[in-house]
Amino acid sequence: MTRVEYLLVGYGIAGATLAAELRHRGHQVLVLDTLQPDSASRVAAGLMNPVAGKRFALAWRADELLTAATAFYRAQEEHLKQPFLRELPIIKLFSSIQEQNTMLARSADQPWQDFVPDPTGELPEIAGVQQEMGGLCIQRGGYVLVEELLTALTAEGLREGWLRHETFDWGRLVADPAEGFIYADQVHARHVVSCEGAAAVHNPYFRWLPLTPNQGEVLEVECAGLPAEVVLNKGAYVVPLGNGRLRVGATYRWPPFAEGITPEAREELSQRLQAMISLPFRVTGQRAGVRPAVRDRKPLLGTHPETPGVHIFNGFGSKGVMMAPRLAQVMADWLENDVELWPEVNIRRYFTLYSSLPAAAGPASSASRS
Structure with a gap:
């Protein structure tokens, strides 16, 4: 049986920053993640604006x-x-x-x-x-090269054993009568944290939160002659990746939306790029990801109202690269029971939406938070 303090579910930018912060503080962490090449974090251009x-x-x-x-x-650059x-x-x-x-x-x-x-x-x-x-x-x-960062961190996690590629099943999480939780008869954790992005809409502990999947598509473009020292923004962003390569995005599609890339998004983003530059360009690729968006555009941090050992660090939408590192510190402070969460991101603001789930589909019984 693997024993850890924190079991994190998901390894996009949310899971990566929180895992790094907890490990930096000396905590034992295990991350379970289903590798998705077109997850929202890996598709995003990583813009900080x-x-x-x-x-x-x-x-x-x-x-x-x-x-x-x-x-x-910068610390990750030095480390990796x-x-x-x-x-x-x-x-x-x-x-x-x-x-x-x-x-x-x-x-x-x-x-x-x-x-x-x-x-x-x-x-x-x-x-x-x-x-x-x-x-x-x-x-x-x-901007941040998010896909490259996650790839490097994932390789380190797999090598050192604190990250596993495994699909997490919330139905296999049960409360330990002594303390904490047991997952799949294989992992014992004092705390479990949902960092699973848009997939949290199916999470039995947190599906009552106003998390809405939002699809975004981006284009990979080649364009010779455009300066590589600035990011452009006019209805879309244009991020220079070097050697005449650009990333152009992103669209915003609320449900219902088609899975995967669409010709409509390609046309929309091509027109937006054309409105910004006077140089010829060639679309070389297109990707789509689904963001975890929240109605008030603030992330979701906090602890389940009836199961104190289960937490959420999620809902970063399109600004996760900019927000997640600082909020990982805030979340870690909360998990260590030292500092209250910021009210703007605390899921307490949505507790009026909570109602107990049927026992058959509901969460495990309560366990100690500390």
């Missing part, structure tokens, strides 16, 4: 989240001897005069100093970019 949306609002806790994220990915983080300016291109006016109206009351030094300044000319309407130059952004 402190100023987002048509309202040009500063992202929630932007400075704190970016600082922690940058430190985490491989580059993952590219810090690049993000050029937010305006689509209309209305967008220009919205930005100007908001610039006076936005704490942008560390991110947009000159919101009213003109953009420098960028070869191949259509920027007639102007835009913003956003600092402290960039």
